Amino acid sequence: MSREIHPAVVGAQPFQTAERGQFDGPIFKTKEGRLRLEMALTRYPDKRAALLPILHFVQEKKGWIETSDMEEVAEALEVTPAYVHSIVSFYTMYNQHPVGKHLIQVCTNISCHLNKGDEVLECFLEETDTRQGEISSDGEFTVIEAECLGACGFATVVQVNDRYLEGVTPENVSNILDELRAGSHKR
Ligand code: FES
Numbered sequence: 001m002s003r004e005i006h007p008a009v010v011g012a013q014p015f016q017t018a019e020r021g022q023f024d025g026p027i028f029k030t031k032e033g034r035l036r037l038e039m040a041l042t043r044y045p046d047k048r049a050a051l052l053p054i055l056h057f058v059q060e061k062k063g064w065i066e067t068s069d070m071e072e073v074a075e076a077l078e079v080t081p082a083y084v085h086s087i088v089s090f091y092t093m094y095n096q097h098p099v100g101k102h103l104i105q106v107c108t109n110i111s112c113h114l115n116k117g118d119e120v121l122e123c124f125l126e127e128t129d130t131r132q133g134e135i136s137s138d139g140e141f142t143v144i145e146a147e148c149l150g151a152c153g154f155a156t157v158v159q160v161n162d163r164y165l166e167g168v169t170p171e172n173v174s175n176i177l178d179e180l181r182a183g184s185h186k187r
Pocket of ligand 1: 147151157
């Protein structure tokens with residue numbers, strides 16, 4: 001494991017910085033997977049209660065959660081795969097399809113709509129040459145429209161993986177993408 005973490009944040013490591021694709025096989029057969037599972041279980045009265053942070057962990061590492069992951073999580077937490085699937089499909093923050101390295105969610109709800117949120121969305125799609133939900137040809141980006149991201153006073157709000165960009169304008173989009181590609185976008 002690359003860094004020590006407290007059990008309280010076991011499911012909340014920023015997947016912006018995660019090294020993706022580490023788990024081609026079973027997640028909990030790896031050292032890090034086992035450790036993160038054990039840490040999560042120390043936080044809850046029963047295994048089932050650790051489901052959300054464990055799913056966050058899977059997504060942190062893989063970018064999305066596929067059927068085999070759900071089956072593995074179900075076995076580890078002693079619940080049914082159907083139960084895990086019901087949770088993954090209920091919460092929109094869990095990706096059920098592969099996404100690019102940077103998942104860009106553009107808010108177009110009322111406050112952001114009034115501050116050119118729709119134009120910002122169009123700019124991201126144009127600049128990445130994708131339609132919503134697609135992965136760009138370089139594997140870097142997936143762009144989707146989001147409902148209110150809860151930061152309405154800072155419209156237009158864009159979420160890139162686990163972090164928020166505020167006050168985004170159509171004119172900013174190109175620079176943001178360049179910085180993300182270069183890995184230099186400031187937090
Ligand atoms: S309307 Fe965009 S963050 Fe609320």
